[in-house]
Amino acid sequence: MNTPGPSPVFEQPESFEFTPENRKLAEAHIAKYPPGRQASAVLPLLHLAQVQSGGWLPKAAMDYVAQMLGMAPIRVYEVGTFYTMFNLRPVGRYLLQVCTTTPCWLRGSDDVVAACERKLGIAMGETTADGLFTLVEVECLGACVNAPVLQVNNDFYEDLNGPATEKLLDALRAGNPPPPGSVIGRQASAPITGRTTLTGLPAKPAADRSRRNRKRT
Amino acid sequence: MPKLTIDGDEIEVPVGTTILQACEHAGIEIPHFCFHERLNIAGNCRMCLVEVERSPKPIASCAMPVADGMVVHTNSEKAVKARKGVMEFLLINHPLDCPICDQGGECDLQDQAMAYGFDRGRFEENKRAVRDKDFGPLVATHMTRCIHCTRCIRFLTEIAGVQELGATGRGENMEITTYIEHALGSELSGNIIDLCPVGALTSKPYAFIARPWELMKTESVDVFDAVGSNIRVDTRGGQVLRVLPRINEAVNEEWISDKTRFAIDGLRRRRLDRPYAGRRGARVEIDWSEALDTVADRLRRVPAERIAAIAGDLCDAESMFALKELMVGLSAPSLDCRQDGAKLDPQCRAGYLFNTTIAGIEEADACLLIGTNPRWEAPLINARLRKRHLQGGFSIAAVGPRLDLSFPVELLGEGGDTLGALAAGEHSWCERLRAAKKPMLVVGQGALARRDGGQVLAMARAIAETHRLVRDDWNGFNVLHHAAARVGGLDLGFVPGPGGLDVAAIIEGCRSGRIELLYLLGADETDIDDFGSAFVVYQGHHGDRGAARADVILPGAAYTEKDGTYINTEGRVQLGRRATFPPGDAREDWKIVRALSGLLGRPLPYDSLGELRHRLRAAYPTFAAVDRVGPAPWGEFGRAGPVDPAPFTYPIADFYRTDPISRASITMAECSDVFLVHHGELPAWTGTRG
Numbered sequence: 001m002n003t004p005g006p007s008p009v010f011e012q013p014e015s016f017e018f019t020p021e022n023r024k025l026a027e028a029h030i031a032k033y034p035p036g037r038q039a040s041a042v043l044p045l046l047h048l049a050q051v052q053s054g055g056w057l058p059k060a061a062m063d064y065v066a067q068m069l070g071m072a073p074i075r076v077y078e079v080g081t082f083y084t085m086f087n088l089r090p091v092g093r094y095l096l097q098v099c100t101t102t103p104c105w106l107r108g109s110d111d112v113v114a115a116c117e118r119k120l121g122i123a124m125g126e127t128t129a130d131g132l133f134t135l136v137e138v139e140c141l142g143a144c145v146n147a148p149v150l151q152v153n154n155d156f157y158e159d160l161n162g163p164a165t166e167k168l169l170d171a172l173r174a175g176n177p178p179p180p181g182s183v184i185g186r187q188a189s190a191p192i193t194g195r196t197t198l199t200g201l202p203a204k205p206a207a208d209r210s211r212r213n214r215k216r217t
Numbered sequence: 218m219p220k221l222t223i224d225g226d227e228i229e230v231p232v233g234t235t236i237l238q239a240c241e242h243a244g245i246e247i248p249h250f251c252f253h254e255r256l257n258i259a260g261n262c263r264m265c266l267v268e269v270e271r272s273p274k275p276i277a278s279c280a281m282p283v284a285d286g287m288v289v290h291t292n293s294e295k296a297v298k299a300r301k302g303v304m305e306f307l308l309i310n311h312p313l314d315c316p317i318c319d320q321g322g323e324c325d326l327q328d329q330a331m332a333y334g335f336d337r338g339r340f341e342e343n344k345r346a347v348r349d350k351d352f353g354p355l356v357a358t359h360m361t362r363c364i365h366c367t368r369c370i371r372f373l374t375e376i377a378g379v380q381e382l383g384a385t386g387r388g389e390n391m392e393i394t395t396y397i398e399h400a401l402g403s404e405l406s407g408n409i410i411d412l413c414p415v416g417a418l419t420s421k422p423y424a425f426i427a428r429p430w431e432l433m434k435t436e437s438v439d440v441f442d443a444v445g446s447n448i449r450v451d452t453r454g455g456q457v458l459r460v461l462p463r464i465n466e467a468v469n470e471e472w473i474s475d476k477t478r479f480a481i482d483g484l485r486r487r488r489l490d491r492p493y494a495g496r497r498g499a500r501v502e503i504d505w506s507e508a509l510d511t512v513a514d515r516l517r518r519v520p521a522e523r524i525a526a527i528a529g530d531l532c533d534a535e536s537m538f539a540l541k542e543l544m545v546g547l548s549a550p551s552l553d554c555r556q557d558g559a560k561l562d563p564q565c566r567a568g569y570l571f572n573t574t575i576a577g578i579e580e581a582d583a584c585l586l587i588g589t590n591p592r593w594e595a596p597l598i599n600a601r602l603r604k605r606h607l608q609g610g611f612s613i614a615a616v617g618p619r620l621d622l623s624f625p626v627e628l629l630g631e632g633g634d635t636l637g638a639l640a641a642g643e644h645s646w647c648e649r650l651r652a653a654k655k656p657m658l659v660v661g662q663g664a665l666a667r668r669d670g671g672q673v674l675a676m677a678r679a680i681a682e683t684h685r686l687v688r689d690d691w692n693g694f695n696v697l698h699h700a701a702a703r704v705g706g707l708d709l710g711f712v713p714g715p716g717g718l719d720v721a722a723i724i725e726g727c728r729s730g731r732i733e734l735l736y737l738l739g740a741d742e743t744d745i746d747d748f749g750s751a752f753v754v755y756q757g758h759h760g761d762r763g764a765a766r767a768d769v770i771l772p773g774a775a776y777t778e779k780d781g782t783y784i785n786t787e788g789r790v791q792l793g794r795r796a797t798f799p800p801g802d803a804r805e806d807w808k809i810v811r812a813l814s815g816l817l818g819r820p821l822p823y824d825s826l827g828e829l830r831h832r833l834r835a836a837y838p839t840f841a842a843v844d845r846v847g848p849a850p851w852g853e854f855g856r857a858g859p860v861d862p863a864p865f866t867y868p869i870a871d872f873y874r875t876d877p878i879s880r881a882s883i884t885m886a887e888c889s890d891v892f893l894v895h896h897g898e899l900p901a902w903t904g905t906r907g
Contacts, residue, residue, distance in 0.1 A: 074382065074395065081385035
């Protein structure tokens with residue numbers, strides 16, 4: 001995503017300005033830092049700008065943030081290009097981030113990738129012609145227990161495989177995204193085979209911990 | 218003071234010293250790329266790893282302060298192995314293109330790879346390639362060679378004060394870039410070429426010209442401004458190929474301006490390489506004897522009070538001294554070295570020097586700039602002011618039009634009226650001057666080269682005296698010159714004698730017919746349309762404005778082609794040395810004047826430069842104190858009277874084209890185009906650039 005320098009294939013907006021609500025939020029962020037240290041607010045402000053711009057960070061937005069914080073534009077470009085979660089070119093309405101790090105890969109993230117590519121007709125890093133989907137590969141999203149995982153905008157879809165991914169994409173295309181979380185219906189990160197513990201209420205209150213432990217072994 | 222052991226030797230160093238500095242103190246060189254003593258510590262190249270006992274890992278010595286009882290091994294197996302590892306990583310992505318790289322032969326990476334490099338690569342994967350950036354007409358980029366030491370970023374941010382370069386991306390995708398590509402807008406940008414430890418940033422005009430070992434190196438002094446930057450002139454086969462800075466802590470530290478570095482291609486163009494006679498249109502080449510005869514004949518026939526001489530901005534003291542003696546011998550009193558018409562008073566030396574000295578700026582705590590734009594008149598003095606600003610507790614204000622000095626400046630007003638209020642102590646900023654322990658003021662030629670320049674000077678003196686800028690232990694009164702020859706000319710009295718005319722009166726005299734013969738010694742900044750019917754002799758090295766109007770042209774030598782003495786704006790006497798010979802029939806300037814004096818039947822009493830210098834130093838002992846600055850006695854100078862409230866103007870409209878050499882330089886013309894015309898500071902060029 002982060003090839004330095006604006007790419008010529010898309011248009012950068014001429015100007016950018018925070019909406020009044022975002023401006024208020026930005027000022028609240030700036031107020032968290034001591035006077036003269038307002039540059040510390042650069043990350044939250046860039047994030048606000050990205051959300052407002054529809055998921056990506058135009059150059060004009062970085063210039064605007066630089067001006068707002070009294071920073072040299074290049075210092076903001078450095079931050080904006082450093083973090084992979086800032087998108088420097090337009091993304092589709094659904095930004096699909098497939099995790100392909102070891103646990104997800106072991107659990108079949110290749111199938112998820114293949115399903116996305118086949119279903120959407122795009123390769124990694126590309127956006128569909130209708131502007132609905134952008135597909136990117138990311139490193140560990142921290143949901144290894146429910147691998148493989150696909151992040152759609154801010155939501156995780158877990159325990160995917162090829163067909164489930166295609167179903168998810170269909171639902172997204174139809175405009176009714178399913179509830180986030182495990183697609184096989186498990187609760188949070190509970191065992192995939194169903195509960196293995198706390199399956200029923202205890203018979204009676206355990207008065208003596210050591211005795212109960214002895215009984216279980 | 219902490220005591221530590223380095224390679225078995227005990228050494229004591231001041232608190233806060235880094236291990237690397239302590240090692241250098243002990244005479245042990247630690248290899249490094251990113252560390253530079255004048256820049257902030259980055260600690261990102263990891264080449265300076267050393268082993269410190271009781272530390273589990275090797276330590277980056279550039280970023281580690283010493284502690285008492287430390288035991289450092291700089292050459293142990295562990296340290297050397299660590300450095301070899303770092304070098305192997307650096308070389309993974311560094312191309313093996315040394316044979317076509319301009320840095321070859323003077324490359325830190327090449328040198329250190331000899332000591333720490335592995336003889337074959339173990340990296341089988343793809344190497345990264347990085348798109349080259351366009352940094353403008355001066356700095357060429359080969360970004361694949363970059364090892365990300367970030368020296369260039371730190372230099373531009375900290376010293377030049379232009380935050381334009383940065384590192385975008387991360388990890389393998391990190392790149393040094395301006396992001397939105399544009400030329401680097403700093404008049405010190407060429408220094409990043411010297412700072413770059415590899416061949417990523419090289420000189421564009423010098424690309425593929427020479428190898429360092431082919432060059433003859435001559436230590437000399439710069440003449441493009443009055444700072445007197447110490448330079449090294451690199452030549453090959455009689456051509457000046459490049460100019461590099463020499464370290465002089467008191468003057469230029471280790472930087473030079475872009476004009477100093479890049480205007481040298483002007484030395485090869487538009488040169489006067491043989492004598493000429495006749496005005497433009499009817500100009501013919503003549504030989505030396507004919508040229509000198511013509512001039513001598515005229516000098517003999519014209520009455521002395523109708524002869525005048527003006528010395529230019531690039532003249533060495535020797536040629537001015539010889540010409541002055543010639544004129545005095547003829548009893549011609551009209552000579553002047555202040556060709557911009559600045560009302561400087563030659564009687565009191567403290568009244569035309571930068572008395573605080575350049576290094577002294579770092580002690581000052583308040584500064585008032587009057588009609589000067591140091592960023593263009595003396596970029597390195599501006600860099601010192603910025604350095605002082607960054608240390609904090611330095612208030613700086615200016616009287617003059619809007620300025621961008623790369624640090625904040627409080628604008629008090631535009632012209633003379635503000636000056637009056639400051640002198641009277643009525644201005645609110647006077648509080649700052651009064652509160653400051655070591656206040657200074659700088660008067661520029663923009664304030665002095667006007668009709669009421671003498672009054673401005675007097676008023677500046679009044680400000681200095683009322684606010685105690687001049688004391689026994691401190692002199693905060695400064696005049697900033699932008700011409701290398703000016704202080705030398707004033708010191709040897711190249712000014713009107715009794716009954717003589719100054720520049721303005723000489724030009725007026727030419728127009729009215731009062732002056733019949735005008736001798737221009739490299740003077741090109743005067744208005745040549747005003748010379749009327751006067752017979753103009755031009756002695757100099759470039760076919761510029763003066764030569765265009767001249768009736769006789771005597772080809773002289775440029776600063777790289779003669780041994781000469783220059784005095785910088787502080788009053789520091791420095792010697793420039795000859796690096797090449799003048800082209801064609803051109804001769805060293807003092808020799809031309811000496812030859813002329815012989816033809817006139819009153820030969821000057823010297824036949825060699827040594828004899829001339831001996832006489833110069835006997836007459837003006839200032840010139841004997843080479844490389845030293847002494848305090849100049851304070852006195853009366855300036856002219857009392859009211860100051861015109863009109864705004865000051867800055868003397869330099871185009872930093873890149875200020876003198877005959879830089880006006881002949883293609884590189885400087887490109888810079889002017891890119892940096893000034895495109896930014897709307899200058900009108901676009903029309904027609905040809907000749």
